[in-house]
Amino acid sequence: MSNTTQGDVIFNELKFRNLSVKNRIFRSNVSGKFDNYDGSGTQTRINWETKFAKGGVGAIISSYVPVHRSGRILPNYATIESDDRIPFWRKLVEKVHEYDCRFIMQLSHSGRQRDQGGVENQFNRAASSTDQKDPFHGILCRAMTVQEIKQLIGWFAAAAGRAREAGADGVELHGANGYLITQFLSSGINDRKDEYGGSLENRARFAIELVREIRRVVGNDYHVQFKISAIDHNDQPFFYEKKGNSLQESVQICKWLEEAGVDALHVSTGSMFPHPLNPVAPDFPYNTAARTYETMLSSGVLAMRNYTLFRYSWLHGLFGLLWNRSVKKKARENAALHKKLGMGSEVSPLEGLTALEAEAIRKNVQVPVICTGGFQSASLIRKVITEGYCDAVSIARPLIANNDLVNEYFAKGKDQPDRPCSHCNKCLVNAIENPLGCYDVDRFGGNYDAMIAQVMSVFHPTSFGA
Template identity: 60%
Template sequence: MNNDNTDRIFQPLLFRHLTVKNRLFRSSISGRWDNYDGSGTHARLNWEEKFARGGVGAIITSFVPVHVRGRILPNYAMIDHDDKIPFWREAVKRVHTHDCKLIMQLSHSGRQRDVPGIENQMNVGLSSTDKMDTFHGLLCRAMTQKEIADVTGYFVAGARRAREAGLDGIELHASHGYLFTQFLSSGINDRKDEYGGSLENRARFLIETVRAIRKEVGDDYHLQVKINAFDENNALYPWEKKGNSVEESIQLCQWLEKENVDCLHISAGSLFPHPLVPPGGFPLDVAKWTYGAMISSGVRGYFNYTFFHYRCLRPLFAWLWNRTKKRYPIEGVSSEACGLIKAKVNVPVLNTGGYQNGVLIRKVIEAGICDGVAIARPLIANPDLPHILAEGRDEPDKPCSFCNRCLLNAPANPLGCYDLRRFDGDYDAMIADIMSVFHPPAFPE
């Protein structure tokens, strides 16, 4: 292993109240490993630990709902009640064994619920607006001000539980089209009260939540926010509003810095999946089989499934999905915009979006574009990527292809790498790798 202290990737990253051993963060990724009631499982512990063992400096958990109506999928571990604290305490213990930090991503889906749980089947999603999302047709209604205050309270309680469980910090998920984005984005938020209109009003919900969390957990606990550098809300359908610009995101980040946020995690996109995030392909052959799990989620579900199912219709969807992608790289898709934000703030900045090449990671850190990178899919493909980079290699022997088969399988199947090419065509070997998260078992002989 390369112990050269001049390698910027492996220099510690210092925050106000947290030190991470290197500049590689595992971004928010998780399959449906947990119990239907949101309690965690042994498989989830194995899942988190394998990335800690692989050498990342910190793990940002999957989307952790602060309330049952705010989950994107069933079978995700939640933080909605004190009875969840013991599980997360055990997760911290397992991750810390490998000198890795664990940061909880506190989240609420709003209208963006990929698979509605039984709690949502008779309810529309809560949002800033009454308008459904344009991709899946997920129905919603505008939240009352009391509901906004209630959800802020859920985030505060989640933050308190995270600290009690020993998490090293928390991240508010305010990107990728989830609830905070639905308020922040000018392409989505059409409210006429003090939570809509100007950027200051659209940011009010997030800012109020940050202040309330600080009041509850104190100023000495690590708090970061994940936001979009830009929305590109019309990336799929050109007749939609474009949404927030980089300039608006810079202003928002400066406001968050004044609220004593310790780190800014920069991504992009006003919905998920978005044509730019995660970058890479949209395997329509996979969507044919897996998108059916979402047909009941939104009124456009069957319409989309028809496009995916019939080969003759796929080119039209592919054209819509890919038409804006040519302006952006796959690796470091939002890096240019992230650099513009980094230049205007003084807190550390993370960037996510397709990082796996060591040369590029060093470049963005050394150029001052970001202070560290958050990685998702390339770590699914190669959980030991940090060790590979530390050995002086710039890429794994079998790198992530950014095919996004992992993403499209996630609503229905265990999360893992489904790119059969990486397993030399051996289907059984691929399935064994995907199922490895269930080993060692919870009750060994």
């Protein structure tokens, strides 16, 4: 530890029950279409993850890793659905470990929230907790049978066993942001009448059974964490939808998850993706969405509605009324939190958006809590940790913009990077069709070629032996 980082809480080791991480900065789950169509991994993904490990994060939470191809959100994402996937993941983990960085594999299933299911899912309705289509894209779905639920629990547990065999330092269950586990947890989505629907205890049954079965397979000496949307905000942007789970309900779910055996909780927000509060932005990237969203037109029955709203500028105001009403309210609440913590105007009001929710959960559990929400200011990260809002933060977009945020800025005493992330969300809107990377050309001084060179850099080296 250098003189600059000595005594800095950001660089304090974080000890979980079965895992130690060298600092308090986690790369949150984010990635692009970097792999083969069949879900086998490539060198490009290894290059992608290595960028963040080399840049100094303590741990990487992988992108969404499907436990079965029926649950992928996009083709060209590496899966963990079979044993032949293990050697690739082992190679990736070994590379990440070279930089004293831990690797936590996020185990996932899309349910009804899938952007492009792939040819094998083209004519099949997505499996979900409900028969009701998702309200954003209009992805058609069907309620799973109890037999299918039990089968899916087995897929998750087998995937966790493969992750351990591959050398991953732990697994995370993606129970946030509208994916399948959320579809069971949320009162705004789950309309089942059996033992997996209705009461909070019944809606949480699927998640609890997942954790218990994973524990049976991997044992008690392996790191297992859970990502949860602390508040669903399921009526945003569409005011006619049900609100979904409250913070109080999520606190109770987290207590049950702890009893079932999770080692950490990762706090997010929102019952769908994209959601006005996740990933939050000063404005919606209409122009970029209009160029890339056409790939969704064959996926959901509401996609043409969205494309029209993105495509024509005279409709932006209508969409903005729905999309931005919650953003402005949350920004005011967050600004008040920043003031309480002594933050200046240099810290964006969009930073640390789920800190208050993380604090409420942390007060009610004994396991460490990780908080996400646009963090990129060292001063704010120190405050939310030292003031007890969370034990660590996870970062996605600001690390896409500055892969070396930890080593080149925080470790050298700088509060923010020289060219901070603008939270414009062009990276994520592009990811539907293009390689993931920072697409804010203003950050490159208006030099489009320099921006594209940075985006394409992840494709080199090109082979496993390089």
